[in-house]
Every structure is written in structure tokens, then in C-alpha cells.
Amino acid sequence: MPTWLHYAPAKGWMNDPNGLIHWRGRHHLFYQYNPDGTTFANQHWGHASSPDLLTWTEHETALFPGPPETAPYDATACFSGCAVAHDGGVSILYTGVLGDAQLPCLARAADDGLSGFVKDPANPLVPAPPAADITEFRDHCVWREEGEDGGAGRWRQLVAGARREHGGSVFALSSADLLAWDYDGVFVDRAAAKVPGAVWECPDRFAVDGTGVLLVSVIHEDGEEGPAVWWMTGTASGDGFEVRERGVADVGDRFYAPQSYWAADGRRIQFGWIRTHEDPAGLGGPAVGFMSLPRELSVRQGRLHCRPAAELTRLRRSATPLPAAGPARLDGGRDAGELVLDAMAADGVRSIVLRSQEGAEMTVNLAAFAGLDGELRLFWDAGIVEAYRGGIAGTWSDLRVAEVAELRLDGGPDAAVGRAQLWELARPDRHTGPAAGHDAG
Numbered sequence: 001m002p003t004w005l006h007y008a009p010a011k012g013w014m015n016d017p018n019g020l021i022h023w024r025g026r027h028h029l030f031y032q033y034n035p036d037g038t039t040f041a042n043q044h045w046g047h048a049s050s051p052d053l054l055t056w057t058e059h060e061t062a063l064f065p066g067p068p069e070t071a072p073y074d075a076t077a078c079f080s081g082c083a084v085a086h087d088g089g090v091s092i093l094y095t096g097v098l099g100d101a102q103l104p105c106l107a108r109a110a111d112d113g114l115s116g117f118v119k120d121p122a123n124p125l126v127p128a129p130p131a132a133d134i135t136e137f138r139d140h141c142v143w144r145e146e147g148e149d150g151g152a153g154r155w156r157q158l159v160a161g162a163r164r165e166h167g168g169s170v171f172a173l174s175s176a177d178l179l180a181w182d183y184d185g186v187f188v189d190r191a192a193a194k195v196p197g198a199v200w201e202c203p204d205r206f207a208v209d210g211t212g213v214l215l216v217s218v219i220h221e222d223g224e225e226g227p228a229v230w231w232m233t234g235t236a237s238g239d240g241f242e243v244r245e246r247g248v249a250d251v252g253d254r255f256y257a258p259q260s261y262w263a264a265d266g267r268r269i270q271f272g273w274i275r276t277h278e279d280p281a282g283l284g285g286p287a288v289g290f291m292s293l294p295r296e297l298s299v300r301q302g303r304l305h306c307r308p309a310a311e312l313t314r315l316r317r318s319a320t321p322l323p324a325a326g327p328a329r330l331d332g333g334r335d336a337g338e339l340v341l342d343a344m345a346a347d348g349v350r351s352i353v354l355r356s357q358e359g360a361e362m363t364v365n366l367a368a369f370a371g372l373d374g375e376l377r378l379f380w381d382a383g384i385v386e387a388y389r390g391g392i393a394g395t396w397s398d399l400r401v402a403e404v405a406e407l408r409l410d411g412g413p414d415a416a417v418g419r420a421q422l423w424e425l426a427r428p429d430r431h432t433g434p435a436a437g438h439d440a441g
Contacts, residue, residue: 004336004427005312005381006274007056007291009046013038014289016139016202016257017271018045019083019092022264024112026051029271029291030092032080035061038288040277043077045094047114053269053294053311054428063094063107063117073098073124074105080139080202081105082259084155084178090114091178093157095138096124102138103127104159106178122179129161130183134171136161141203142178158187158203160216166190168197168218172240188214188232188241195230195246196220202257206268208299212236215249215304217257228256229272231304245302251368252395254278254384260297268297269309274384274395281383281399292395293379293386305391308377312338315425322420324348325409330422333357333403336381338423341409345418346376346389353408354380354401362398369394380404 008014012035019030026049033046045063050056066075074096081094089109096105103124107117129137139160146153157173169189173181190197197218204215214232229249234242249258250272258272274290276282294309316338322328324345330337333356341349352364364385369376372390379386383399409420 003290003382003384004425005293005315005379006384007048008287008289009033009048009058011038011286012036012046012288013040013277014046014287014291015040015273015275016080017259017273017291018080018094020259020261020269020271021083021085021090021114022261022269023085023090023114025264027053027263027269028083028114029056030062030083031273031291033061038283038286043079043097045078045117049114052314053309054314056428059113059115062115063092065097071096071119071123073101073103074119078105080257082140082142083261084142084144086178092117093125093140093142093178095140102136104140104157104181120179125179126173126181130171130173131163133164133166134161134169135164136199137171139202141205143205145174157181158205158214160200160203162199163189167221168195168200168216170200170203170214170216170241186240187236188243192240193232193243193246195232195243196224196226198222198224202259204259204270206260206262206297207236208268210235211299211302212241213297213299213304214241215258215260227251228253229258233299233302233304247303249304249306250393250395252386252393254397255292255393255395258292267309270295270297270306272395274397276384276397276399279383279397279399282397290384295393300391303391306388306393307391308379308386308388312379315428316423317426318424319421320424322407322422323409324418324420325411327406327408328422329406330404333405334424335403336379336425336427337404338425339378339380339407340421340423341376341378342419343374345409345420346372346374348417349376349409349411349420351410352378353406353410354385354398354404355406355408356401356403357405358400360398360400362396362401364394364396368392 047062077097079095172187199219260270
């Protein structure tokens with residue numbers, strides 16, 4: 001069943017968000033994409049864009065592997081990367097894959113619609129991992145650092161990966177022109193950050209009012225378990241990144257590989273990949289994988305804070321009060337909706353059960369939100385659930401519960417205190433083809 005709120009291509013496999021950028025009035029979402037199957041293979045970059053984070057247009061595939069004759073460095077796959085505004089246009093840095101080799105590559109948008117990219121003849125920009133002990137080296141975050149007294153600054157790049165006997169690490173590079181890169185050393189690693197992982201992927205770095213933020217996605221050691229995405233806040237210097245605070249970016253079990261970007265209004269917007277291939281009911285259809293809802297990121301008291309993008313409230317149509325404990329029948333079932341518990345109700349409700357017409361149940365344990373302040377907002381959408389409270393997010397899925405016929409709020413004796421509201425949501429428009437005024441050829 002198609003989702004209302006979460007972006008997915010019409011067919012194929014989708015994973016990491018790539019190259020996120022707000023450009024010429026549109027939000028551009030690129031993503032790891034296999035257009036020819038529903039497994040992780042044959043990685044291209046798919047492309048969608050939106051004027052408002054709600055209505056999405058799926059464009060033609062934007063970045064292709066190879067061909068071997070002219071671009072052997074990415075003939076196997078085009079892995080994850082980022083986008084930057086540069087010289088009046090948009091450039092992307094991505095990981096080109098040839099066999100086991102994974103190296104940084106550069107390409108330039110062919111037009112203002114970002115319909116495709118022209119690969120740079122200098123690729124790969126770094127011919128080999130820059131230190132002998134680097135065992136994994138992929139995924140990119142790039143930004144421009146201003147020079148002193150307003151002078152010309154340098155480009156900074158982070159690449160994630162791992163080092164022998166050190167595990168998850170992020171490496172720092174710098175450049176004057178996006179082409180020639182100097183290796184500046186290890187930016188931060190698992191020992192310094194106190195963040196787990198045999199390998200780190202998908203680095204995402206930004207700064208708010210002098211506080212640096214870094215997110216990484218974690219591939220655990222054998223036998224190691226735990227959350228997959230971590231954030232760190234602190235201060236960057238010539239010696240790397242000094243981590244002061246750290247935490248889990250999503251308390252669920254589906255969110256991975258997030259990337260964020262600055263919108264024109266100054267908000268930091270984030271998307272992440274929802275790993276529905278780990279949900280048995282998510283296999284067998286024409287497409288696998290979804291994007292998360294758009295999220296707004298900020299820093300509060302030195303910690304990363306996350307909330308649903310403000311645009312999502314535009315979808316609200318009518319609210320129905322619900323009992324803050326016990327079941328509530330939804331006549332006819334609903335594909336999507338938003339449940340809001342005020343602070344008192346959120347303190348009392350321990351779990352929320354969503355039940356389909358056929359009797360399949362999905363239980364959302366709210367233990368990770370206990371003790372936080374403010375209301376709890378829970379969105380469901382064709383079997384995907386995202387919950388938010390107190391700056392914390394959680395993402396889960398059970399695609400058997402594609403339509404919710406009953407909600408049950410379970411809690412202790414005080415659960416009935418407070419107010420619960422169920423919002424009916426409008427379905428945003430979505431179509432395949434070029435956006436107005438854009439050439440997707």
C-alpha cells in the first residue's frame with residue numbers, strides 16, 4: 001500500500017538520502033537507488049524534489065555508475081555523498097565504487113533542476129585511503145569554512161570509515177578548490193567520542209551558534225547491539241573534534257543514514273532511511289525502502305534536539321478526542337494519522353498499540369520517552385510509525401498494519417489523566433515526472 005507521508009520511489013530499492021539541498025526554491029532529495037530491482041545492488045542516485053516538503057515529484061535517475069570506458073572509478077556503483085552550492089551551481093561529492101575500491105568523486109549539476117550530473121575528469125579525487133591503517137573509507141560531508149578577516153576560506157570534508165584496531169572513525173580533509181584534497185588526520189573516533197561501532201558511515205556535520213554537531217551511523221562489532229545512529233556535540237579544532245555530549249539520534253529500530261541541510265529560512269532539515277527491508281511484510285512489492293518524515297534539528301543546552309518539520313501540521317484536517325487509556329475504534333480504518341498526547345497523558349501512557357482490520361498488532365513502547373517534557377506526537381503511515389517527544393525521535397515499522405482500525409493506549413493507573421487527540425490528515429500530492437519549470441531529461 002502506498003504511503004501518504006513518507007517518500008518512496010514508484011519502483012526499485014532505495015536506501016541512504018544523498019545530496020540534500022534547498023536550491024532555487026525546491027528541496028532536492030537524492031538517494032541510493034537500484035532502478036532495476038528491489039535489493040541492495042547496482043547503486044545509482046535517484047532524485048525527487050518538493051516545493052514544501054509535503055508534495056514530491058519523482059524525477060529521472062540522476063547519477064549512473066560508469067561507463068567503464070570513461071568512468072571506471074565508479075563502474076560498480078555510486079555510493080553516498082553530499083551536495084554543495086558552488087560557483088553559481090551545485091556540485092556533489094560521492095563515493096565511486098570499483099570492485100572493492102571506494103574513493104571520493106566529484107560531479108557538477110548539468111542544470112538548475114539538478115536533473116543529472118557531469119563527472120569531473122579528475123576523478124577519483126583521492127587515489128587511495130590517505131593512511132595505511134584505514135580499512136573503510138566512504139561517504140562524505142563537505143562545507144565551506146570562511147577565511148580570516150573575510151578572506152578566501154577552504155573547503156572541509158569529512159569521510160567516515162574505520163581504522164585497524166581503532167574501529168569507527170571520521171577522517172578530515174581540506175581543499176582550496178574541491179579538487180585537490182589534503183589529509184588533515186582523524187577528526188574523531190570511537191574511543192574519543194565514546195560512541196560504539198566497528199565502522200562508522202554517513203557523517204553529517206553542521207554548527208549552530210558555535211556548537212558543532214556530528215552524526216554517524218554505526219555498524220556494530222559482531223555480538224554488539226544497540227542504536228544505529230548517534231549524535232555528538234562539541235568543538236572542532238585543528239586537532240579534531242572534542243566531544244562534550246553524545247546521544248542516540250533515534251530510539252527505534254528502522255532509522256539509518258540520516259543527512260541534513262540548511263533550508264532557505266535557516267532551519268536545519270533532516271531525512272533518514274527507513275529500513276523496511278528488515279520488516280518481512282516489506283518485501284515482495286515493486287519498491288523497498290522509505291524516507292523518514294522531514295525533521296527539524298537544533299541544539300538546546302548542548303544537546304541535539306529533533307522535532308517534526310513544521311510543514312506537517314498543514315496536513316491536519318480535523319481532530320477527534322480520544323480516551324487517554326483504553327481502545328478507540330477508527331471507523332473504516334485509516335491509512336495515516338497523527339496522535340497527539342498532551343504532557344500529562346504522555347506521562348501516563350506506556351505503550352500504544354495499533355491494530356489492523358485483520359487483527360495484526362504493532363506495539364510502540366514509549367519507555368524511551370519517559371521523563372521527557374511536553375506533548376508526544378505519533379504519526380502512522382501505512383505501517384510506518386514515527387514518534388517525537390522532548391527532542392527525541394523514534395521510528396518503527398510493521399507493514400502488516402497498513403491500515404489502522406483500532407488504537408489502544410496502555411498505561412498505569414494515571415494514564416487517563418490528560419488529553420489525547422487524533423488528527424485526520426490530508427493526503428499530499430505525489431507524481432512521477434518533471435516538476436514545473438524543471439527539465440528532468
